[in-house]
Amino acid sequence: MNKEPLKIAILGPKTRFNDLLHQFVKRDYPLGTVVDPEQADVCIVDLDGFDIEGLLLSQRQRMPDQPMIVLSLHQPDDDTCLWLKKPLQSRQLAEALETIRNSNGIVKETDNVKIVTATNQETRLNQAAQKLAVKHKANFKAVNTVIASATKYYEPVEYLQGLLIKAYRQAVTTGITLRIDTGWEPIFIYPHKRLVWVDADDQQLQAFCHLSIRKFTHLTGELASGPSITPELNTDGDSIPDGSQSMEAFLWKVSWWNSSGRLPRGVKSGNPIRLRRWPNLTRLWCPTSALRIAALLYHAARTPKEVVKHLGLPESDVYSFISASRAIGLIERVDEKEAAPTDLTEGEEQSLGLRPKHTPVGSHGGFLGKILRSLVGG
Amino acid sequence: MALYNKLIFTGPVGAGKTTAIASLSDEPPVRTDALASDMTQNLKPATTVAMDYGVMTLEGGGKLHLYGTPGQERFNFMWEILSQGGIGVILLIDNNGNDPFHDLRFFLNRFRSFIDESGLAIGITRMDLKADPTLEAYHKEIDKLGFRAPILEVDARRRSDVSLLVQSLLFHLDPGLEVEEEDVRFAVS
Numbered sequence: 001m002n003k004e005p006l007k008i009a010i011l012g013p014k015t016r017f018n019d020l021l022h023q024f025v026k027r028d029y030p031l032g033t034v035v036d037p038e039q040a041d042v043c044i045v046d047l048d049g050f051d052i053e054g055l056l057l058s059q060r061q062r063m064p065d066q067p068m069i070v071l072s073l074h075q076p077d078d079d080t081c082l083w084l085k086k087p088l089q090s091r092q093l094a095e096a097l098e099t100i101r102n103s104n105g106i107v108k109e110t111d112n113v114k115i116v117t118a119t120n121q122e123t124r125l126n127q128a129a130q131k132l133a134v135k136h137k138a139n140f141k142a143v144n145t146v147i148a149s150a151t152k153y154y155e156p157v158e159y160l161q162g163l164l165i166k167a168y169r170q171a172v173t174t175g176i177t178l179r180i181d182t183g184w185e186p187i188f189i190y191p192h193k194r195l196v197w198v199d200a201d202d203q204q205l206q207a208f209c210h211l212s213i214r215k216f217t218h219l220t221g222e223l224a225s226g227p228s229i230t231p232e233l234n235t236d237g238d239s240i241p242d243g244s245q246s247m248e249a250f251l252w253k254v255s256w257w258n259s260s261g262r263l264p265r266g267v268k269s270g271n272p273i274r275l276r277r278w279p280n281l282t283r284l285w286c287p288t289s290a291l292r293i294a295a296l297l298y299h300a301a302r303t304p305k306e307v308v309k310h311l312g313l314p315e316s317d318v319y320s321f322i323s324a325s326r327a328i329g330l331i332e333r334v335d336e337k338e339a340a341p342t343d344l345t346e347g348e349e350q351s352l353g354l355r356p357k358h359t360p361v362g363s364h365g366g367f368l369g370k371i372l373r374s375l376v377g378g
Numbered sequence: 379m380a381l382y383n384k385l386i387f388t389g390p391v392g393a394g395k396t397t398a399i400a401s402l403s404d405e406p407p408v409r410t411d412a413l414a415s416d417m418t419q420n421l422k423p424a425t426t427v428a429m430d431y432g433v434m435t436l437e438g439g440g441k442l443h444l445y446g447t448p449g450q451e452r453f454n455f456m457w458e459i460l461s462q463g464g465i466g467v468i469l470l471i472d473n474n475g476n477d478p479f480h481d482l483r484f485f486l487n488r489f490r491s492f493i494d495e496s497g498l499a500i501g502i503t504r505m506d507l508k509a510d511p512t513l514e515a516y517h518k519e520i521d522k523l524g525f526r527a528p529i530l531e532v533d534a535r536r537r538s539d540v541s542l543l544v545q546s547l548l549f550h551l552d553p554g555l556e557v558e559e560e561d562v563r564f565a566v567s
């Protein structure tokens with residue numbers, strides 16, 4: 001086994017965040033070691049840190065080929081960097097570092113170090129391809145692609161979504177009001193009225209949803225015993241507090257936010273899926289693009305990748321939509337054969353029944369667009 | 379383009395047709411008791427039919443006419459005339475009605491041939507008063523009848539609900555529609 005660690009530099013002044021990064025490498029990523037920028041195999045930069053641009057630029061000039069992992073809230077324009085969106089998940093950072101370690105030729109073929117995250121076949125294939133590519137001096141963008149696919153999936157059971165689904169099932173089958181404790185605000189489930197109540201607004205919920213339950217527990221040091229679902233005996237079931245929301249709408253948005261633009265494990269980006277029916281979008285939190293995704297996936301089976309391509313939407317919008325729809329039971333997997341073949345003409349699709357018989361594009365498609373703009377704008 | 383400029387609202391009495399049309403119409407909607415002459419040619423001169431009418435003025439000119447079908451069955455013939463040149467049917471069903479599934483079947487069958495040629499979106503109203511049947515159940519029901527359509531919970535008094543329902547019809551007709559100006563490839567001049 002190759003014991004040579006990945007040399008990591010953390011750019012920028014000593015901030016609390018950079019301190020955390022140092023600690024992370026020391027504690028959670030023993031395959032790496034922190035060094036000065038000139039000696040590093042990779043630099044990590046907190047782009048939201050103070051006065052970082054100049055530092056970044058000079059480092060780029062000094063070592064133009066050095067891979068750079070950029071951490072920020074918003075995607076930077078520079079696509080030669082590897083961007084990890086904040087709030088940062090240590091798993092993602094470990095994955096990014098691990099991919100760079102692999103692509104650096106630091107890991108030899110015999111090296112059987114396990115990646116921190118669960119490896120699925122796709123990741124393994126990508127890594128194999130990556131190793132091959134390295135031999136032929138692959139550029140850094142290729143690494144970027146690998147990372148994107150390595151972090152494309154999430155495990156719903158590790159998030160509030162998984163807990164909610166479990167609690168919903170219990171509450172509905174027993175008819176008993178339940179309470180979920182995670183160390184965050186307690187969440188109450190009233191199965192008779194199919195309502196949920198929590199003392200938090202959407203912004204707070206969304207922030208909580210960015211973290212896996214374990215990560216949250218770890219960060220806050222709360223609740224050593226882990227999350228729990230318990231009967232809430234001192235309510236009479238009828239006196240539900242104001243501000244409660246429907247179980248479906250709550251699970252939908254929690255799943256949307258838990259997904260953070262990733263697909264739930266079990267839905268492959270290259271396998272066709274279909275919507276059983278439209279989600280109740282008048283009562284669900286979503287961007288307007290959700291209507292287009294719903295229409296397309298209700299229409300015919302497509303792979304998540306195809307939906308992204310076909311509609312020209314950000315991958316994260318499509319994947320979050322799929323995650324949320326799946327959480328409320330609307331996604332079905334489809335045999336490859338049944339899916340809409342992508343290389344058919346409209347006419348062929350039509351004759352196969354894959355398009356509505358009277359797709360108005362070209363006839364009154366422009367008129368529909370006008371109506372749409374009036375509805376959205378007005 | 380004059381051919382496809384109507385949207386038909388139908389459904390049982392009390393489902394929210396009048397309210398929905400009013401919420402979308404730019405001009406004060408009229409509940410007509412008088413009719414355009416082409417629609418009355420089959421009637422005795424003195425006959426009038428009550429129906430809802432509204433209009434949405436579109437960017438760059440053009441209008442979308444919104445029609446609500448009259449409630450009484452004796453005016454059934456009107457529906458055929460109304461639906462000619464319609465881009466689709468907005469079916470509103472009162473969830474608090476006596477037998478909403480019966481209403482659903484009745485109106486879907488009544489408009490079947492028109493829907494086959496155009497499009498359909500279904501809004502379930504008054505779900506705040508009665509939660510059952512669920513959207514899932516409605517979906518099973520239209521499945522049995524061989525229809526596919528968006529089915530959304532709608533409060534006809536909320537413009538945003540009605541607007542979203544109409545948008546769902548538009549996307550159902552053409553999932554490739556985009557909101558941005560430059561993407562409208564077949565803009566009507």
Ligand SMILES: Nc1nc2c(ncn2[C@@H]2O[C@H](COP(=O)(O)OP(=O)(O)O)[C@@H](O)[C@H]2O)c(=O)[nH]1
Nearest residue numbers: 391392393394395396397503504532533534535
């Ligand atoms: N509570 C409630 N009332 C509604 C809803 N939608 C419409 N209404 C009301 O239902 C009544 C009947 O609506 P109307 O438009 O006259 O129905 P129409 O007979 O189909 O034209 C009106 O008082 C509306 O304000 C809804 O979702 N909930």
Ligand SMILES: [Mg+2]
Nearest residue numbers: 392395396430
């Ligand atoms: Mg009316």
